[in-house]
Amino acid sequence: MQEACLIEDIEPLNEKSMAEAKERMDNLVKPIGSLGKLEKMSIKLSGITGELYNNIEKKAVIIMCSDNGVCEEGVASAPQVVTATQTVNFIKGVTGVGVLARHNNCDLKVVDIGINEEINHSELINCKIRKGTSNIAKGEAMTREEALTAIRIGIDLVSKLKNEGYNLIGTGEMGIGNTTSSSSILIALTGCTIEEAVGRGAGLTDEAFEKKKKVIKKVLEINKPNINDPIEVLHKVGGFDIAGLVGVYLGAAKYRMPVVIDGFISAIAALIAYRLNNVTKDFMFPSHISIEKGYNLVLSELGLDPILDLSMRLGEGSGCPLAFNILEASTKIMNEMATFEEGNVDLNDYKGLWEGKI
Structure with missing residues (x-):
């Protein structure tokens, strides 16, 4: 490709x-x-x-769902099967983002880009590359070609939504272990310290948190991603969900659609898109200040200010429907x-x- x-x-x-x-x-x-x-x-x-x-008539949050092989290292507080379970719950509309999306009259586009389970549901967008990334504590997450394929999936999805009349999109994700991948990317792209980049994710114990930091140190030592090559960083230490969202940001810029950033993981994808083409940031609107460690570093790199501060750290795309409402208000003015x-x-x-x- x-x-x-x-x-x-x-x-x-x-x-x-x-x-x-x-x-x-x-x-x-x-x-x-x-x-x-x-x-x-x-x-x-x-x-x-x-x-x-401008009139915002159709809104959607794109949720990229994928599993991460690094979960083998015990870096997550929840079992990996939760990725598949929550993916189904997104479709049912019973998650945080589901409730907020319904409240703000926007759609969810739930994508299987690499879940470790087979889910058969008519409303699930099946773009599975394979069943989860490889364990980045042992080697590369994915091949370069797989990363490019995932990016293309995101770009093509934005094109499809544009043709269907959507004029505002948001970014969400689901993947147990993806804060480990995201922190690894942040360190690789910015040179920041592990202490600056690594948070507790969904809520690790002190012991598990220290283990997570040691695993990330090992990940970077083994893979040695090139700071000057965003695609290499992505394919070596990233996730399919992150790669798909990189494509969403690139697609938003290509097809001239405003795109809302959610939390830490989707912000990391935005940073990669920005490093690939810095014009992409002009199409981005950060929804809220995530309290996940590393988020403010990303926003500083992007030079963007979040719309809301609600002490949120859920992910899923949950900040997007709230920000959609503010963006709509700006058009009314x-x-x-x-x-x-x-x-x-x-x-x-x-x-x-x-x-x-x-």
Whole structure:
């Protein structure tokens, strides 16, 4: 597979549309900048779509589900079978992201990209590469070709959703052990320390937490991923779920769709996409501040600010439906607020009122 084709046709934000959006935003009946991040979001959306007025009509959270061979090392607090169990629960709508998605009127697109079980369900998108990655404490997680295949799956899924009329997507994941892969990627890509990158995941004991850090140290020593080659880092120490999400971010930029980052794991995928093509970050909106260690490092690398701070660390894509609501609100400001002229407000009188002179 040609790697260059994965990042072709990715163009920067439409500066002309953003300038038009800013001009309208600055002329709405309010002090300039008084709606803060809502204004910036709306202007950024115009840069993504090329349209002054945007309507978010169909929303979906893409959940990439896969197992990780490193679970053999005892780095997770839950048994590996939970990946398959939760995948089914996503489809049933009984998980955290399921409830929040239903509440915010968005769909879940649940993808089997490498679960260690066979799940037969009409609503499951079966793109299984194989039954889980190899144990990264013993060698490479996957081949380079498998990583590229997983990325292509994510890109193609975004294309399909775009054709089905979706205009806002979010990223979620499920895979017991994937915080180990994510922390390994973060260290490999940034050179940060194990202490900075490694958290307790779903809730490890002190003993298991120390073991996890030792395993990650071993993972990096054995695989020696090249910091200057994001695909190598991904295929050596990553997961199929992460690789699929890398494709979602690349696809969002290619097909000009806003994409919302959830927590630590989906942020790691965003970082890889950014390292492959730094224009991709202009299409990303981080949903919330995850309290998982390492998350703030990733956001600092991306230079992006989260929308919400709710002390969340669930993953699954659970932050995305909440952020969708805020993004929708930003479009309403642009679409439905009046300008001074439309509202028959004399700007000079308004300024006087605002300054307390009337």
